[in-house]
Amino acid sequence: MTPILLTGRSASHFTRVARIFAHELAVPFELDIVQDLTSLDAAAYGGHPALKLPTLHVGDTQIFGTDNICRKLAEIAGREDDQRxxxxxxxxxxxxxxxxxxxxxxxxxxxxxxxxxxxxxxxxxxxxxxxxxxxxxxxxxxxxxxxxxxxxxxxxxxxxxxxxxxxxxxxxxxxxxxxxxxxxxxxxxxxxxxxxxxESAQRTVFRFDPAPARSLGR
Ligand SMILES: N[C@@H](CCC(=O)N[C@@H](CS)C(=O)NCC(=O)O)C(=O)O
Missing domain, CATH: 1.20.1050.10 (Glutathione S-transferase Yfyf (Class Pi); Chain A, domain 2)
Structure with missing residues (x-):
């Protein structure tokens, strides 16, 4: 299966919508955390040109907009036409x-x-x-x-x-x-x-993501 990455934050309500949807549809993904909301570099937002989150990455494809992300997750789960x-x-x-x-x-x-x-x-x-x-x-x-x-x-x-x-x-x-x-x-x-x-709500409780461990390199 194509690897799926979600760039976002555990404290973000738009990101949580995507995370809950992925859990509800049993679509496995990895969360790529945006560390600095003050950054003006799109790279800090997983390449989102408007400096927003979340972004869904499916292989080389980027999906912007939480509504689009929910649609894409349903498509990946093979349930875009499922009335449930x-x-x-x-x-x-x-x-x-x-x-x-x-x-x-x-x-x-x-x-x-x-x-x-x-x-x-x-x-x-x-x-x-x-x-x-x-x-x-x-x-x-x-x-x-x-x-x-x-x-x-x-x-x-x-x-x-x-x-x-x-x-x-x-x-x-x-x-x-x-x-x-x-x-x-x-x-x-x-x-x-x-x-x-x-369960999907309990697995995605809002929290501030910890800062990455600082490298002790010489
Ligand atoms: N239209 C966007 C809105 C996303 C949005 O506003 N996300 C918030 C995080 S919950 C954000 O990017 N905040 C950072 C900022 O606005 O600087 C979507 O549907 O994904």
């Missing part, structure tokens, strides 16, 4: 499509808030961040109110869906790296607790 694996482009419900868009959006805002405020130490009071946080709050409120209907609108029976995996990784990441309060979103918190019992 629900990829985002296969969803026909407008409600689920809207929900998926809000999850991707909130995931991107989470990156903006973590990188901008926590890593780059820019002011959280800037209108750039207050509006982003308000929009993320709105997206999570919309999802919280409709979660039961969205889940009911997904194809059933199913083994895994991009929607459920992305929503779980988003909610758990907001707990792992707090940006906005989740107090007002009880349905989302309960959902994440339920999903966390899955």
């Amino acid at each position: 694996v629900v990829l985002s482009h296969q969803v026909s419900s407008d409600l689920v499509r809207a929900a998926q868009e809000l999850v991707w959006h909130a995931m991107a805002v989470q990156v903006q808030l973590v990188i901008g405020v926590q890593v780059a130490k820019l002011s959280a009071e800037s209108m750039f961040f207050t509006k982003a946080a308000a929009g993320m709050h709105g997206a999570l409120g919309w999802l919280d109110e409709r979660l039961d209907h969205v889940l009911a609108a997904l194809p059933s029976p199913r083994d895994v869906s991009v929607f459920e995996v992305t929503l779980f990784c988003l909610v758990e990441h907001v707990m792992f790296r707090p940006t906005i309060s989740l107090d007002a979103f009880p349905q989302l918190r309960e959902y994440a607790t339920r999903f966390a019992a899955r």
